[in-house]
Amino acid sequence: MVTLRPFVNRQTLENLAHRFPELDIASVETCLAFLSTTIDVYTALDVHFARYGLSMGKFTLLMQLFQADNKGLTPSQCAERAGVTRATVTGLLDGLERDGLVKRQPYPDDRRMLSVQLTQKGRQLLSQMLPDHFCRTTGLMAHLTEVEKKTLIELLAKVQAGTPAMLDP
Template structure:
């Protein structure tokens, strides 16, 4: 993924704004700062999860299973809750099963359906990983006060609502 390491200077954006009157300098600066920050955070989390042989996608599925209201989920429930396709979930579940994190087994009432659950080994491994994970999250946000964290959540929710209102957002759901 290509990223911008150094954000453009205000003067460069001002020059572009003279050529393209639609350019709102503050919006562009805000968007670029957001994207740069998101890239940095993803990079940090990728390194963190890699220590455990996990990816963000695999970790997401594990957390869905940890927080499921029952001891199992179906693959289609995993896909829906994670907001990804069934094909994506199948690949992630294949890897998690190979690595001993989950097991898949047929539904007793309908053998065409599969259930997915955490293994006992996965629960033990998560008991070691999660404290470190939560410490990392706290460190990532350590520069913010509790009030700033709440404000950031609110602002990001507004940004997300704006993004989902765009016509291109329909493509995100496929």
């Protein structure tokens, strides 16, 4: 997926606001700043995960399985927890299994179902990666105070609550 960085300055927004009175300059500027930051964070995460031969999706599944401990999860549970389709999870699991990081086995109570578990190699990768990952995450947020971090979480929840405005017909 190619993501284009928005290129709109204040003068452009002011000109557009004269043509479209519905345009709230502060809202658009805030949205564009959020989108630009999101692009930067996703780009940084892609580079970070690539160091370990992973994508964000693969990392998400590995962390789900890590938290499930030795119990494992079904592919459907993985999909539901990640908020993606079962087909997406199947593709990610195929790659993780090919890399020897997860294994799929028949479910103990129902052989028609599969249980997915981390392999020893998958556990070793996470044990090696997580200290670096957590240090880098801390570095990403290092310019914020503890109060600002809490405020940002609250503000992002408010932005998220507004997403239906973009989805409604």
